[in-house]
Amino acid sequence: MEPYRREIRIAGFGGQGVVLAGIVLARAGMLDGRQVVQNQSYGAEARGGGARAEVILADGPILYTDVLHPDVMLVMSQLACNKYGQDLATDGQLIIETELVSDVPIALQDRASGAPFTQMAQDTFERAIVANMVALGYCVGRTEVVTRESLIRAVEELVPAGTAELNLAAVAAGWELAPVPGLVHGSMSGPLPPLAGSASVVELDAS
């Protein structure tokens, strides 16, 4: 039997808290007793450029440290979806920020779910900055890559001092929104906005 290994990629643009979301997820995995690797990459810009965080969770030593075909991919921008969508594992789950990602490749549409995390963060908490935590809560609620207990503890440890309550509320909001694993588009907050039609499907380079 293959040892347990799950690869998660979170991608968007600088300023969205993509890297922090990755660190929180890695810490939660560590608290679950797993081996973890968290990678990150970003451009020269502090904000606005592409940003990416990756987490590998495994029950044994992690020798190969790049994520090639994520089992879970959270994309927080159209650019990230275009760039990385094709990498998703065959049975992987794509989670999208539905306001920022309007075109999902046809091949991925039946594996995609999501919500307008940024708008939700703004509407519920008047703080768009916690969109990453709403998305992370949704992501974990849907995929259960880490336990809820560990996620809560990791958030408490890692967010800036004085913001734990807000961030935990944001995670909980995302979690509540997540459809039951295995059900696609079965969100408690109603159906997702329609995904991209064929006219606007992004052609992805197969290489």
Add this chain to the structure above:
Amino acid sequence: MPATVIPAEQRLLQGNVACAEGALAAGCSFFAGYPITPATEIAEHLARELPPRDGVFIQMEDEIASVAAIIGASWTGAKVMTATSGPGLSLMQENLGYAVGTETPCVIVDVQRGGPSTGIPAVPSQSDMVQVARGSHGDYETVAFAPSSAQEMFDLTVRAFDTAERLRTPVFLLADAAVGHMREIVTMPAQACAGVNRRVASVADNGAARFLDEQVAPMPLFGRGLKAHVTGSCHDEAGMRNVVDAEALDHYVRRLSGKIRRVRDDLVEVASGDTEDAEIILVGWGLVGRAAQAIATRARQQGQRVGWVRPITVWPFADVELVSLCREAKRVLVLENNMGQMLPYVQAAVGRYSEVDGLSPRILGALHRPTDVLEAMAA
């Protein structure tokens, strides 16, 4: 699954932070540097952590000044470090030669990024391997360790300090953007490292050799009542210049190199596995070497006789070890995240026994894809 209690000494650390923590554990009390991606977190962490421990952190005006500052501080007796990336390393080369010539213990962390020139800041690369050994002019020997994990960023930084102190010479930590930025679980030592301290010359033995001893001369420190001439020009055991005689230069060069060559076997560390019956052996260093292990392990599971070798010490080069591990293999495939810098050294060592070729990743900056390596092995 219930949340497990993590022992206090296990921490999720970024590689660069693990390096900075390793420096503190080794007794570093002086850091001078100029921030540069992807090494900046080392400076950031030490800027926070050194002053409360009565250490010194200085942000210098550039990398030339940074290495000059650590050389000066080392002559006061401090354990010193700087951290940079390729563009900064290029600027440091003249003073690094000065540190070699004056036998100044210091640690230089190079978190490699893609070049040449300013290249690209946060994309990993292994393209400074030869520069750390041959970047400054003249004949000299280098010591360089290549970490493949956050844990090794900690452990090998400690080892770099101990080696610098023991040999009175610059020692490099040859990391890259991937291992510098990666976060992993690091087991911190339960108690403080014992630490190696350089031998220090005293007033009692003033007049004894203070340079050019292959057993490593005790270092005369500033402000301890000693007279010593510290010069990068050719000198004798007392530090007195001789810039005329070829014999003096011969002595100067041979002693500086001999000091490192004589302990070469202690310095060279190599990780390896499954080499005994291997037909093909994958060789790689740093994070690429760790990927080589992953790929070799996968190939084994598929029934192929594949082994792996990961030099942890990049300089001095592990030629003897490679011969002993690889001589029975039909083929040696050198994986590097560059256009082939270690390859000629492996060819020179192993080429008479095995076919040796190299493979760069499909995209420089990313790890080799397992499928690409398996294909190359089948070719």
